[in-house]
Amino acid sequence: MSAIIHEHDDHHHGPAYGITRWLFTTNHKDIGTLYLWLSLIMFFVGGVMALLVRTELFQPGLQFMSPDFFNQMTTNHGLIMIFGAVMPAFVGLANWMVPMMIGAPDMALPRLNNLSFWILPFAFLMMIATLFMEAGGPNFGWTFYPPLSTTYAPDTVTFFVFAVHMMGASSIMGAINIIVTILNMRAPGMTLMRMPLFIWTWLITAYLLLAVMPVLAGAVTMVLFDVHFGTSFFNAGGGGDPVMFQHIFWFFGHPEVYILILPAFGIISQIIPTFARKPLFGYKSMVYAVASIAILSFIVWAHHMFTVGMPIAGQLFFMYTTMLIAVPTGVKVFNWIATMWRGSMTFETPMLFAIAFVVLFTIGGFSGLMLAITPADFQYHDTYFVVAHFHYVLVPGAIFAIIAGVYYWLPKWCGHMYDETLGKLHFWLSFIGVNITFFPQHFSGLAGMPRRIPDYALQFADFNMLSSIGSYIFGFSQLLFLFIVVKAIRGGIAAGERAWDGAHGLEWTLPSPPPYHSFTHPPRVTEAEAHS
């Protein structure tokens, strides 16, 4: 008997050893770590693709690859960065931080958690494997508009469809787990309106995922049926409608945009108060702003389709709703600045990335507002202006926030401070690189350079060369990030419970690194600890 009890105890007090620890783990931190490493690997894979694209675009003319391979690179870069880098990074951060921030021992559904992670590597292996098949990988853009993705697609489109199905299933399971955990496992006193902003943004994001991932699954399933089973959902020749696909896709796609940015808002809302040593300004309006953005995200989708030939009433409706999103987004930016205002700021690496996030995300927001103006959109649509816009909200937006989050919580995770000097160097290289890469793309877009072309007219040459140089700076400086993270994991100055003197929240009441089961006894949450 005692042996059994002893084994039982072992199981509770620490992880298993070797590969089985990672394969069979149901621990939120282990799964969070898996998600984060997968995300980093995918970030480098997608990054290599982006650098190949930028290398081909370094000069006019075709130098390094065929136009078809170029299209495969842009398509897979988009898919991998969205579904492989940004989304798993957010889920990884949620896995690590949600139980620790709400005072729970673990996630509510640990086995589902294991499954939702382990689907992903196979999904990406399958998708990337198509690049090595005879017909080549998906080459129809990450938005896969039919008939290019149906009648005219390479045969590997089937693998693409199933890979997207698996990514979607993983996201839905992850979202269910996060919702259930947040709604059921909060410590006593952790009322909804005391939850940290990161928890709020993830709760709302999880609902967005639940709502739109099935829509994406429906879209790819219809593509599959059109390709293999003779249906004509999107084939005009058979009575279908290629534009219907775009409506379905963007009904998924626009909320997806907010899935990629709301958790980033959450991270930034944790970091700025810490380093300003001042409570978040306008907590309630921050929560309401996130909720409004989420709701509005369902009624703006066709602003991606202003040139598709909608009736004027549709154009006007989507223009007005899209412009409306600027209001809650503006509230968030104003609140962040008001949080900094009259604070006592220090500028450690997480804060540098957070400040850069606010500035550069706002620039992305400005170009977003410009794109919302339908008549002007006729000039911007499908040019590099759009490329500049969404890279400003996704790279120095979502990705800077993720990096900021990693620097912020890494001392908590591994118990060591990272190398601050190297962290700052990483920040400045990234910041300079990202702006040299994407700012000139505004100009090439306004000058008339279309997206997704492997070769371009001579007047775009200077902007493109500049952009490529920036991309090398940004891309290679991320290796420094890898080095800093590994170095911190292997050792460094002990972090202590509260790694940052201005940090508040339950995660900072745990030791660094935290125990295997975060809170075995629920803490009691007071108004003071929650909102200061």
Added chain:
Amino acid sequence: MFPDSRPVRQIFNLRHLFTTLPLAALGIVLSSAGFADELNLPVGVTDISRDIYNLHMIILWVCVAIGVIVFGAMAISIIAHRRSRGYEARQFHDNLTLEVVWTIIPFIVLVALAAPSTVVLLRMYDTGGEDLTIEVRGYQWKWQYKYLDDDRNETVSFFSSLATPREEIDNQAVKGEYYLLEVDKPLVIPTNRKVRFLVTAEDVIHSWWVPDFGIKRDAVPGLLNDMWTVVEQPGVYRGQCTELCGKDHGFMPIVVNAVPPDEFNSWYDEQLGLAEARKAALSKTFSAEELMVEGERVYNAFCVSCHLPSGAGIPPIYPSLIGTEVVTGPRDDHLRLVIDGVPGTSMQSFANQLDAAQLAAVVHYERHAWGNNAGDVTQPRDVIALSE
């Protein structure tokens, strides 16, 4: 080398570049009348494009103004409210008045922006009262223009595809001034006339855009979109396909030649004459040499992007035409394949793109170029016989 290297150098020298970058960047726009052509949206040549330009400038300035306020406040805070200066944090975290104000003011600004945008959009959608209608049809990877004027007895129709030589793209020749923005046969429209475009596509979705006109519309197979323009200034205007349409998406430019109405009319009559000549060709008998010359021309306009100038194709998607079953096998099978296409692949049906004389020539060419030697001759009447 870079027209904007000046601000970039500046950025490198600044310590707080996150706050100064947007200002520096906008400074480029402001201080650079000389660069404006390259950095800003072109004004264009139509009323609509000028309206769009004005909207673009209004919203750009609104963004600049908001940016100055927001980033300015942030910069002050970053400089003044830092611990290294011994600044103590104030612990306020709410201000209802302030929050209401910064919700309502942006809303008012947005309404003010929405109003002129709505007016311009309504004008863009006013497609009635046209003087001339042209159907624009996108193909992988060329455009077809069809003049649909009721007053004419005949409809003029032709294809317009990339004229930049392959050697320039492959960096074996110096790139010309209009590299990738030149076509074999431009669209011709009269100036000072309301031209209505009906836009559609044959295979995948394309998008027809001429920046100087301020018009862009997707060409969707099975759908007919319409838009219009009135061009006052005669000139050559260039654009590109702006919807990913497959491997040669970057290689299907648009060139529009706007000419005075008189000149347009004589051009149009000339086109009708060409159509007559093509009709006459259908009953002629050509020599093998004539077929090779015409065949090469047709091949280079219609077949070359997939099967390549060498005929080698890009297997397995685009089969080789050198010594393969199709080009050595029965001639009629070869003809049928080109006429009907191969359903479910990117091999289109050329029945509606090429007439019998062109089909005969291109098939003859394919059977006798690149070392192929089928030893037969294909005449227009063979094609007609096969079609009947």
